Amino acid sequence: MGYTAELLELIKRVEKTRPERVARKKAGQEFTALTLEQRADRLKKYHPDYREGGLRELKIGPSKGYALAREIADLFEARSRVDPDKIDLNEVHYETDVLVIGGGGAGTAAALMAQEQGARVIIATKLRHGDANTMMAEGGIQAATKGWKDSPYYHYLDVMGGGHFENDPELVRTMVLEAPKVIAWLERLGCMLNKWPDGKLFTLHGAGTCRKRMHYAGDLTGAEIMRTLRDEARNRIKDIGVLEFSPAVELLLDDKGRCSGAVLYNLETEEYFLVKAKAVVMATGGCGRLHIQNFMTTNHYGATGDGLVMGYRLGVGVRFLHATQYHPTGAVFPEQAEGLLITEKVRGAGANLVNIDGEQFVFEREPRDIESASIIRECTTVGKGIPVPGQPGKFGVWLDSPMIDLLEGEGTVEREFPAKFILFKRYEIDISKMPMLVYPTLHYQNGGLAYKPDGSTAVPGFFVAGEVGGGVHGANRLMGNSLLDITVFGRLAGETAGRYVKDRADVGALSVEHVRKYHKELEEAGIETDRVSPMILPDYANPLVRKRQWTTTYVGTIR
Amino acid sequence: MATAEPLQSAAEQAPALDLTERTDLVPIFIMGKKYDVPSTLTIQKALEYAGYQLIRGCGCRGGICGACATVYRMPGSPKIHVGLACQTLVQPNMYLTMVPFFPANRAVYNIEEMKPDTHALLKVYPELTKCMGCNTCTKSCPMELDVMEYISAALRGDLERTAELSMSCVMCGICASRCPAELGQYHIAILCRRLTARHLRPKAAHVAEMVERVESGRYEEPLRQLMTADLDTLRKLYVEREMEPHTADEMWQPQETRFL
Structure with missing residues (x-):
């Protein structure tokens, strides 16, 4: 070769x-x-x-009128995978304090911090725990840790310049101030970042940085962070349960309009089941596998933007999602x-x-x-x-x-x-x-669901962390700020959720009324489609084989 | 494929499904069953070409997550080969199966309290002593790591060496699946890396200092100024910010020190 x-x-x-x-x-x-x-x-x-025709305006939902990539708009303007009338809300399979959706870096950081607040946690993830874009991030993690030449002030300027000055200032402020704490946290957890013999960390430039503040572990930085966080979560198995191959497909509310869990799908037995929780942290990452404008992607197999869809149906708006x-x-x-x-x-x-x-x-x-x-x-x-x-x-x-x-x-x-x-x-x-x-x-979904620096959103009990959220990077993220984003906001969302559940006495009667409402909105907007979302996995099977899958209706034991 | 319009190169096309009229097919045996697949595909793409919708055994598709451990054998030879399905090209007449999960033993420990030595290691992983030095682990590592050497280093108490040698481990689990002593090498490796980073290497003093500075509120006012600045001011500050030269040495210092 x-x-x-x-x-x-x-x-x-x-x-x-x-x-x-x-x-x-x-x-x-x-x-x-x-x-x-x-x-x-x-x-x-x-x-x-x-490019002409790349974006189109959303016809329904909290960000109606906002133009974003056609591929994402198609997912938003689609029906739920499940018929809300079929869901038995009385049959709850798991109960927990905090449900984290997504087993990547943001989700795992959130789980660890929620657990430290005394919460019982379940991580629900589509593939294996750790199969995520975090694992694939190579270059490094930005943080101003070298006080003789750098500070959060310069980090802030770089982030804003990279994002064309459109970023959410509060989110950026939070990220650059929390950054050194995250590096200290990773060091404490035993993450092998490259160091000089005196303990000083190696740092390099990244594109758009004015100071060398990219910390790294060879070209496996994300993998090293992911393996370390996952290993730590596994040590806390008493409080942090993990459901693999169980993607969430819809969120649950209670009768007071608070987010109260999710409908999960067992990819192997093809059954749906419910997790009831006092708080939900959405950390599903990005959507590279939608192949926007037919581009090839660096993203992992499960990056299909599921969390965007669930959050949007719940009533949380999106921003900066026009920028890929x-x-x-x-x-x-x-x-x-x-x-x-x-x-x-x-x-x-x-x-x-x-x-x-x-x-x-x-x-x-x-x-x-x-x-x-x-x-x-x-x-x-x-x-x-x-x-x-x-x-x-x-x-x-x-x-x-x-x-x-x-x-x-x-x-x-x-x-x-x-x-x-x-x-x-x-x-x-x-x-x-x-x-x-x-x-x-x-490579990356610059925008996403709207959230505040502590991870909270417009819906009580619903928190957002990492790539699924939008605002901190404006319209363009700099290298080394995604590993930082997921650790900073993963930690904050987990902490906030952990505190939130202490104050929340109960979960009222469960409901999927928002899904029915969303379906009605689709009909009223005249959107007739057989599309269902979230997508869960991309379809890469040979089209010739698909053509020969002649089963008309899936009724028997075998498709 | 011709370029449709000047701003879109065909290089952007997702490497998806344009496989329908391939003529360069070769036979492979997926779990013993024969399929004809294009000879240029990886095992992962060959499975999809054959019609599989992958659920298990597929993660990053880029050789780092370790989800797609695969073992195979060529006709006429007893030798078991290994590879990651997303990284290994098909070979005519190969017999393959994926090993998407292997139940290796993983201990639960407290990284803060644990001592970085062999004694502590043996307490959580007593099976370490059962290693008989057969080297099957090394021979079966798709990342070409010297697995047996890092296991012996761990036994000797040289945890730093284990950490260094295992850094590129993708935790695919093939070593564990082949080990006659029933070790979970990759779990032992990550424990050694964590102990090394946590206890054996000196702390980064500059990180602790910066955390203190942040907590003292030193940057609140400078950041507030940036957050309230109008766009022109912000752009000016951005454009005129002092750049650390690429070739500057570690202890380089900027002219402007007011915002440090």
Whole structure:
């Protein structure tokens, strides 16, 4: 395997310009960054969010009239998976204080903090505990921890600039102030972040940062955080129960309008069942598997935006959901690595993005949306993309990783990016010697359900944490702020929920009246559809096989 | 596939279902049953091509979550191969099955109170001593980790070495499924990593200092100024903020120190 002869020939052009680019970098001369005006222009012309027909206005619900990605609007304008009249509200299978929906980083952090408030917790998750985008986050976690050069003040400025100054200031304030506490918490839990022998943590730049504040654990930062939080939750098994392969499909209210649990679905036995709870924390993450505008995605298999749908039906509005993040550097070669994330830290460590002629065309530390728009521009109107072998019409650009060893010393790539190094080695590509072929890939849901800094929402008893919520990142999140988001707001939502249940004496009669109401709204808006949501899992089965699944009605023992 | 309009490269297309007219099919045996699948697919995509809707055995689809542990054998050889289904290409005539779950033993412990030594480790995982050094774990690790070496390091009390050697572990569980001594290697590894990070490595003093500064309320006023600033002021502050140079050394200090 490895690179084709054509690509090897093209790589020579990259190698030719490399010594000069490395020399410039060493001399502190960077490619000129775009001005704020140029940024705005580039986004408008080349970012997928601005494409004709990409967004459409919602016809119903709390954010009626708001335009967002068609794929998400389709899920919102759909019927429940369950007939509300069929649900037996008297048959409750589990009772708990706090129900956390989602077993990723935000959900697990929330569970731990709720438990510390004395609450009994159930985590309900679609796949296994920890199968989540948190596990896949590579680059790092931002926090201003080095007082001699950085502070939450600068972190705040960076976050706002990255989000085009539209972010919710209260949420940003909370995030940057809580950030150092989160790093201390992770250290206490035994999370192996990279350290100097004196205990000082390694930090790097990310795109859009003015100080090096990206803490990391090799290129497995999210995995290390996820495994640590999950391991700790497993130590608290007496108070924290986990229901795997049991996604929530609908929320429950009580007769006083307080969120009081959820309807879960057992993916294996195909039955629905109820969890009654005094508080619910929604932490289902993002929606990359909706393949917005048909983009490939870095997201995990279960990222289908279920929590957005449930929260929206419950009456919680959404914001910044019109903005989708395309990560600039997804692998496009070899085919089996397609869509795979190449962490931004590779650029943070000094690797340039170059075109077919080995020329730099963008500063490698622009915010993600600018970077992606610039790559799309280079591959389309400029016409200097590199053709992807065997896939006519597909182009990518080079991410020149070998620069890192030249800048930081031999062995740096292998040491700092062990996961990617091993992965590409399997494809017989040594990324410390050869560049990677990349193109933007659907990565992150910038917006989501509206929530306050303590995780609370418009509905009492209903809390939100992590990617499913919107506001803190504005229209564009910076690298290293998602692991921070999920830990900061996971902890806060868990704590708030844990305190809330202490004051809540009882759960009244359970109800799914909001689902009936939502169905009625659909009808009144003239939306006739057989769509049901949440989606739960994407359908990747072979369409030819689907065509031969001739069973007309699913009635017997076997489909 | 031709480019439809100038701003949309075909590279954006999701690598989904355009598999209907493939001619490069090879036979594979999924749990003993033969299916013809395109030769360029990973085992995971081959399962989907065959018509499976995956529920178990599929997570990140990117080689890090460990959900899709798979074992296979080639005809004419007794050797058992291993791999992650999302990372391993199909091979003609392979016999495969996924191992989406394996019931390995996991202890419950208190990380704060536990001592970082062999004695404490053996108390929660006494089966460690049963390791007979057969090296099957190392041979069956899809991440190519030296599993047996990190287990022996744990036995020697060198927890830091275990931590370092196991850092890339995806906890897929294949080692445990093959271990004649019935160890849950990956659970032992994460305990060693947590003990190392919690007790053996020095604390980051700068983090504790910053937490104190935050709690003292030092940043309330500077942040309030930013939160109430008009857009032009904020943009100006953003554009003019001092950048730490890429090549700056760890102890670099900015000119402006009022907001530190």
